[in-house]
Amino acid sequence: MRRIASLGAAVALMAAAAAFVLPGSGHADQAVSVTKIPDGYRDWKLVSVAHEAGPLNDIRAILGNDAAIKAYRDKTLPFPDGAIVARIAWKYVPSEENNKVFGREQSWVAGDPPEWYLQFMVKDSKKYAATGGWGYAQFDKDGKPAPDAKLATCYPCHEPIQSRDFVFTRYTP
Amino acid sequence: MRRIASLGAAVALMAAAAAFVLPGSGHADQAVSVTKIPDGYRDWKLVSVAHEAGPLNDIRAILGNDAAIKAYRDKTLPFPDGAIVARIAWKYVPSEENNKVFGREQSWVAGDPPEWYLQFMVKDSKKYAATGGWGYAQFDKDGKPAPDAKLATCYPCHEPIQSRDFVFTRYTP
Numbered sequence: 001m002r003r004i005a006s007l008g009a010a011v012a013l014m015a016a017a018a019a020f021v022l023p024g025s026g027h028a029d030q031a032v033s034v035t036k037i038p039d040g041y042r043d044w045k046l047v048s049v050a051h052e053a054g055p056l057n058d059i060r061a062i063l064g065n066d067a068a069i070k071a072y073r074d075k076t077l078p079f080p081d082g083a084i085v086a087r088i089a090w091k092y093v094p095s096e097e098n099n100k101v102f103g104r105e106q107s108w109v110a111g112d113p114p115e116w117y118l119q120f121m122v123k124d125s126k127k128y129a130a131t132g133g134w135g136y137a138q139f140d141k142d143g144k145p146a147p148d149a150k151l152a153t154c155y156p157c158h159e160p161i162q163s164r165d166f167v168f169t170r171y172t173p
Numbered sequence: 174m175r176r177i178a179s180l181g182a183a184v185a186l187m188a189a190a191a192a193f194v195l196p197g198s199g200h201a202d203q204a205v206s207v208t209k210i211p212d213g214y215r216d217w218k219l220v221s222v223a224h225e226a227g228p229l230n231d232i233r234a235i236l237g238n239d240a241a242i243k244a245y246r247d248k249t250l251p252f253p254d255g256a257i258v259a260r261i262a263w264k265y266v267p268s269e270e271n272n273k274v275f276g277r278e279q280s281w282v283a284g285d286p287p288e289w290y291l292q293f294m295v296k297d298s299k300k301y302a303a304t305g306g307w308g309y310a311q312f313d314k315d316g317k318p319a320p321d322a323k324l325a326t327c328y329p330c331h332e333p334i335q336s337r338d339f340v341f342t343r344y345t346p
Binding site: 042043045046048049050051052053054056059060061063090092095097098100101102104105106107108109110111113157160161168169170172173 | 215216218219221222223224225226227229232233234236263265268270271273274275277278279280281282283284286330333334341342343345346
């Protein structure tokens, strides 16, 4: 009986310890992921646009909340805590409607959401210190967050762009 | 002296008459162009994005002022008076920086402004009745408006899309 109680206590202790180091708990010594879609992101201002060919084959808009846009426009680096950069992707599809008017195959537009529809970088220099001050988030077309293993691949790709505070997209006026 | 006074009166009358039929005066029986860049357009919300290949070879964002975005989101047609749709184009350029990280040629981004940088459609069903209720505007990279002859080519291209109130771009959530 005492053995079972001890085991129970040990499990509880382990659970508490695990909770303490879980992503999102605020430890600065590990990558922490973002699991909630930031409110109102679809109303944010435009940073720029891009097309990723290859396996992604999407066309995308990069938006920023007010803090991010201000930093971009003022050319202030690093981005301040609270800045969030959003990336919305759509399938890259030809527009038959537009091509008919143009009289040639020239128009590519945004189609349905692809599997990985939304990405965010959330700046919190303390909370996300282990990943350059940014928390990374990715959501599928149903709004389901990406698993931590997937998000763990974000920062290594962004590291080469440390000189621009890890943000690839440049603001285009 | 009386002759000079009469001439002066005649000139003044002609000037008044000319002002009355100049573009922008509100006559519904002629195409009227927009010659001023709408204030604050770069802060407007995103409608969608597109890539035009061929001679244009640009990547573009379509933005809307609040009235346009509300109509898009509510699926209200025709667009209300006051709605403005903006199109910003940038040169379609490969990103060597991004490609280096991806390890392949896949990333196309927004470069410098092309010759015809900005376009707008301004809804005023009375003022622009002759062109489907929309005034068309185009500005080069230095902010100079397009000549009327160029703007006269806008509406004929938009006519086929009358079922969506002459606006090609669909809103992508």
